[in-house]
Structure formats: structure tokens, C-alpha cells
Amino acid sequence: xxxxxxxxxxxxxxxxxxxxxxxxxxxxxxxxxxxxxxxxxxxxxxxxxxxxxxxxxxxxxxxxxxxxxxxxxxxxxxxxxxxxxxxxxxxxxxxxxxxxxxxxxxxxxxxxxxxxxxxxxxxxxxxxxxxxxxxxxxxxxxxxxxxxxxxxxxxxxxxxxxxxxxxx
Amino acid sequence: xxxxxxxxxxxxxxxxxxxxxxxxxxxxxxxxxxxxxxxxxxxxxxxxxxxxxxxxxxxxxxxxxxxxxxxxxxxxxxxxxxxxxxxxxxxxxxxxxxxxxxxxxxxxxxxxxxxxxxxxxxxxxxxxxxxxxxxxxxxxxxxxxxxxxxxxxxxxxxxxxxxxxxxxxxxxxxxxxxxxxxxxxxxxxxxxxxxxxxxxxxxxxxxxxxxxxxxxxxxxxxxxxxxxxxxxxxxxxxxxxxxxxxxxxxxxxxxxxxxxxxxxxxxxxxxxxxxxxxxxxxxxxxxxxxxxxxxxxxxxxxxxxxxxxxxxxxxxxxxxxxxxxxxxxxxxxxxxxxxxxxxxxxxxxxxxxxxxxxxxxxxxxxxxxxxxxxxxxxxxxxxxxxxxxxxxxxxxxxxxxxxxxxxxxxxxxxxx
Numbered sequence: 001x002x003x004x005x006x007x008x009x010x011x012x013x014x015x016x017x018x019x020x021x022x023x024x025x026x027x028x029x030x031x032x033x034x035x036x037x038x039x040x041x042x043x044x045x046x047x048x049x050x051x052x053x054x055x056x057x058x059x060x061x062x063x064x065x066x067x068x069x070x071x072x073x074x075x076x077x078x079x080x081x082x083x084x085x086x087x088x089x090x091x092x093x094x095x096x097x098x099x100x101x102x103x104x105x106x107x108x109x110x111x112x113x114x115x116x117x118x119x120x121x122x123x124x125x126x127x128x129x130x131x132x133x134x135x136x137x138x139x140x141x142x143x144x145x146x147x148x149x150x151x152x153x154x155x156x157x158x159x160x161x162x163x164x165x166x167x168x
Numbered sequence: 169x170x171x172x173x174x175x176x177x178x179x180x181x182x183x184x185x186x187x188x189x190x191x192x193x194x195x196x197x198x199x200x201x202x203x204x205x206x207x208x209x210x211x212x213x214x215x216x217x218x219x220x221x222x223x224x225x226x227x228x229x230x231x232x233x234x235x236x237x238x239x240x241x242x243x244x245x246x247x248x249x250x251x252x253x254x255x256x257x258x259x260x261x262x263x264x265x266x267x268x269x270x271x272x273x274x275x276x277x278x279x280x281x282x283x284x285x286x287x288x289x290x291x292x293x294x295x296x297x298x299x300x301x302x303x304x305x306x307x308x309x310x311x312x313x314x315x316x317x318x319x320x321x322x323x324x325x326x327x328x329x330x331x332x333x334x335x336x337x338x339x340x341x342x343x344x345x346x347x348x349x350x351x352x353x354x355x356x357x358x359x360x361x362x363x364x365x366x367x368x369x370x371x372x373x374x375x376x377x378x379x380x381x382x383x384x385x386x387x388x389x390x391x392x393x394x395x396x397x398x399x400x401x402x403x404x405x406x407x408x409x410x411x412x413x414x415x416x417x418x419x420x421x422x423x424x425x426x427x428x429x430x431x432x433x434x435x436x437x438x439x440x441x442x443x444x445x446x447x448x449x450x451x452x453x454x455x456x457x458x459x460x461x462x463x464x465x466x467x468x469x470x471x472x473x474x475x476x477x478x479x480x481x482x483x484x485x486x487x488x489x490x491x492x493x494x495x496x497x498x499x500x501x502x503x504x505x506x507x508x509x510x511x512x513x514x515x516x517x518x519x520x521x522x523x524x525x526x527x528x529x530x531x532x533x534x535x536x537x538x539x540x541x542x543x544x545x546x547x548x549x550x551x552x553x554x555x556x557x558x559x560x561x562x563x564x565x566x567x568x569x570x571x572x573x574x575x576x577x578x579x580x581x582x583x584x
Contacts, residue, residue: 027515027516027517028278028515028516028517028518030518032516056405057405057408058408059408059520059527059529059546060529060531060544060546060551062531062542062544064533064541064542077531077544079518079531083405083419083421083426086426086427088518090518109406109408110403110406110407110408110554110555111406111407111408111551111554113554114550114551114553114554115551118550122242136234136235137234137235137238137583137584138235138238139235146240146243147242147243153243153244153246153247
């Protein structure tokens with residue numbers, strides 16, 4: 001089977017149902033779709049095990065914060081790569097800000113360990129089942145998750161450095 | 169600041185914090201010696217700490233701590249116009265900053281849909297391959313230093329100076345280059361730059377052959393590196409290894425070949441692969457990659473196409489300075505670009521290049537504003553350094569140092 005975005009999407013919808021694979025689009029040649037946290041691990045495990053797909057490489061994970069999307073503020077992006085077929089795909093999971101809990105991926109990919117720690121550190125995602133979910137780049141004592149959009153880059157009340165032009 | 173939104177401080181968080189403290193207490197073992205390797209140890213070549221549990225000379229466990237030079241690039245990038253982000257990328261893998269710069273430019277060009285002329289693509293290839301040579305050259309010569317051979321390091325370091333002279337001629341800077349612009353290069357290769365590249369191509373093969381001769385069949389070096397810090401292909405893939413470290417384990421994944429960018433499909437070169445994924449294999453793979461990079465530079469240098477060195481994209485590419493003073497449109501574009509008032513289209517792109525250490529990816533979301541909504545860097549060092557604990561367990565302390573230098577962990581890329 002030749003792997004095209006439509007093929008793979010059809011296969012996944014047949015396996016997981018239309019209600020679990022939604023909002024499929026193709027922004028830059030990489031198929032992107034949204035699923036939910038109940039299905040994400042089973043989905044990635046299926047992609048890993050399937051003989052035709054062999055999506056066995058986790059390229060990256062990135063948290064994204066959309067404060068305006070009520071009820072689905074926090075987004076986790078998983079980007080996977082099938083090195084055998086050179087096929088990439090991107091999976092998004094949206095969770096509410098009050099409950100940013102996702103299952104861990106460390107049982108499938110060892111590399112998810114630090115990626116999830118980074119997502120916890122910067123966005124406050126909590127990964128249930130993660131072996132060592134502590135902050136990774138920021139100091140342990142930090143009380144907030146700095147990549148969330150409500151935190152400005154610099155203290156906006158500073159008066160010694162007024163510069164409205166250069167993006168501050 | 170901290171009080172207004174503590175979304176993550178739920179009961180679950182508290183629960184897992186308690187669990188973590190319990191786990192840390194479990195780790196204390198009376199018979200083991202705790203040894204702090206780093207954060208500022210000369211042998212680690214960068215700032216990272218490893219708390220080792222030692223049984224005599226043997227490492228039983230290691231707890232890596234990173235983040236000592238974290239500079240919040242992803243956060244800063246959300247507040248900067250697109251062209252001001254390039255200098256941030258320099259400071260990730262500072263041993264091969266042109267690759268980072270070009271990778272970022274190509275990501276933004278993909279978002280904007282700009283087509284780059286062949287000449288600019290070839291110039292980029294030359295600069296990226298020079299950067300790869302300087303990156304591998306440092307890694308391999310430092311590996312020599314850590315195993316006790318200082319000579320090779322000083323010898324090839326002179327060649328790195330010559331590469332930096334070329335950078336200086338092309339972009340004016342040596343280490344943090346900020347080379348190229350969104351839409352091409354900032355200027356054409358000058359006759360002097362072409363001359364320097366030609367000289368480098370003539371001189372460097374002799375130097376590198378001599379360096380290889382000194383270490384590749386050196387008995388002491390082989391004894392120190394063969395079988396040290398080995399990782400299987402399967403584990404390496406599971407840990408997300410890319411670049412020379414993955415290829416040393418026997419997987420021929422190279423972004424330049426699998427997803428060619430910037431005209432890499434025009435050049436003939438081979439992907440060297442290792443077998444066992446140990447320190448010696450990593451050394452050999454990097455050595456061979458330097459030869460392949462030289463081959464690419466030679467081809468690009470010989471076949472450098474005529475034409476413009478930048479795309480015709482006046483909205484995003486700075487106009488020539490003399491036109492700014494004489495033409496109204498150029499002045500307007502200049503002002504808008506410098507002030508960061510140019511809006512990018514909405515979109516979402518991922519672009520990756522083969523960096524010095526592996527797949528360097530940029531995941532960019534634009535909401536149509538003057539800055540990225542989200543820019544995520546896939547830093548190869550960050551991803552493969554987590555395997556370090558597994559690789560050094562059961563080995564000796566001196567081997568751990570060699571493993572670290574052969575992985576080529578760059579603190580700037582690790583922490584971003």
C-alpha cells in the first residue's frame with residue numbers, strides 16, 4: 001500500500017471511528033488531525049504496530065496554548081515519522097486548562113520522557129504514569145508555567161526600558 | 169504573577185510530587201559513592217550536571233540535570249518579528265550556527281511560500297556544509313583531547329579558524345553568524361570569499377587525512393573507544409536519536425537525503441553508517457561525513473549557478489541600501505521590515521534540516537500577526553541526551569567522559 005495522507009486517514013478512521021479522528025487538514029504536506037486523550041495512546045500504539053505503516057519514530061512533541069478556545073485551551077502536538085515509508089503525521093489533542101491531564105507516551109517511546117517533562121515544565125501538562133515528571137529546564141521552585149500566554153515576556157511595568165517598537 | 173492562574177496545581181500534581189520525593193529517598197544507598205560530575209567541569213565541555221552513583225570506578229546510576237543556560241528562546245520568539253528570531257537560533261548549536269540560521273529561514277520561507285533562486289540555495293549548501301565540517305571537527309578533535317591526544321585538536325583548530333574567516337567574509341561575524349536573510353542571502357559571495365573557499369578545499373583534505381591517520385588506527389585510541397557507550401539501533405530509534413549518532417548505530421536516516429531541501433538532491437554524496445553505535449563508530453561516521461561534506465562543497469563550488477542571491481520578495485527581503493535612499497517603495501519596505509510591521513500569512517509548518525547533531529526541526533504556527541504564535545525547536549541534543557544515563561551505566565567514569573564528548577552534546581542546543 002502506498003502511504004498517502006488520504007489512505008492513512010481512511011485507515012485510522014476505519015479503526016478508531018469518525019468521532020475520534022476529527023478536524024483533519026493538511027497545512028504543509030504533513031497530515032494533521034485531532035483526537036482525544038482517551039484514544040491517543042491506543043492510536044500511537046496502533047501506528048507503531050501496524051505492518052503497513054510502521055510509524056516508529058517520535059519526531060517531536062510540542063505544547064500550544066490557545067487561551068481563547070474555551071474548554072480546549074491546551075493543545076498537545078505529537079509529530080510522528082515512519083522512517084521506512086518517509087511518511088510524517090501530526091496528531092493534536094486538546095484538553096481544558098483546568099484539567100491538563102494526558103496519558104504518558106513513555107511506554108512506547110523512551111524519548112517521550114524528556115519531551116513530556118518539557119511540556120509539564122512550560123505548559124503544566126500532567127502526564128499520568130510518567131516515571132519522573134519534574135521540571136526540566138526551569139528551576140524547581142518556579143510556581144507557574146512560563147509558556148502560557150498570560151505571562152508576558154518581560155515585566156510590563158518596567159519603566160527604565162520603554163521601547164514600544166521592538167516587540168516588547 | 170504566580171497567583172492568578174495556577175491551573176496545574178491540582179491534587180494530581182500534589183500527589184505526584186509526593187511520589188517523587190519518596191522515589192528520591194529510595195535512591196539513597198549506603199554502599200555507593202555520590203559523585204558530582206559538573207556542572208562546570210572542564211571535561212564536560214559545557215554546563216551540565218550529572219549526579220553519579222559510583223560503586224568504586226563503576227557507574228551504577230546517573231541523574232542528569234540540565235537547564236543551566238536555558239534562555240527561553242521559544243518564549244522570546246513569540247514576541248519578536250520573524251527576522252529578529254534568527255539571532256536566537258545562532259545560539260542553539262553554536263558550533264554550526266549557519267545550519268540553524270538557514271533552517272529557520274527555510275521554515276519561514278515555507279510559511280510565506282517564497283521560492284529561492286538556485287544560486288542562493290547553492291551558497292546556503294556551501295555554508296551549511298562548512299558548518300557541518302567545523303562541527304564535526306570540534307567533536308572529533310575534542311574526543312581526542314579527552315582520550316589524551318591534544319595534538320590533533322590544536323592542529324585542526326587552525327582549520328576551524330579558516331572556516332570562520334569564510335563566515336566573516338560572507339556575513340561579517342564568526343561564531344554567532346546570523347547568516348542569510350528570509351528570502352536568500354544578505355549579499356552575494358564576494359571574490360574574496362570564493363577565493364577563501366577554494367583555498368580551503370585545496371588545503372583541508374591534507375589536514376583531515378593527517379588527523380585521521382593520527383587517531384583512526386591509533387592503538388590507545390581504539391582501546392579507549394571501542395565498545396564504549398554503545399547503543400543499539402533499536403534503542404537509538406526509540407530514544408529519538410538522529411544524525412551521526414543514529415547513523416553510527418546503523419540506521420541510514422539523513423534528512424538531506426530523505427527530505428531534500430535547498431537543492432541537496434543535486435549533489436552526489438554518501439551516508440556513512442556504523443555498526444555498533446559505540447564511541448569509535450561515532451568517531452568514524454563523523455570523520456567520513458567530513459569527507460562527504462567536502463565533496464558536496466566541491467560540487468556546489470564548481471557548479472555555482474549564475475543568478476540572483478535572493479528571492480524577489482520585497483515584502484520580506486530588505487531592499488539594497490542605496491535604493492532605500494533614492495526610491496520611495498524601497499524606503500517604505502525597509503521601514504516596515506526593520507520595524508517588524510510585516511504580517512506573515514496564517515499557517516502551520518514544520519521544516520527540518522540535517523544539523524550538526526541530527527534532525528533540527530522548526531515547528532511554526534502563525535496566526536497572521538507580526539510574530540509567530542508558537543515556534544517550537546526540535547533540538548536533537550535535547551532529545552538524545554536523555555539516553556546518556558543508559559549508555560554510561562555499568563561503565564567506568566573515564567568512559568562516561570568519552571561517551572559525552574562523542575555524543576557532541578552542545579549545551580546551547582540542549583537548553584535553548
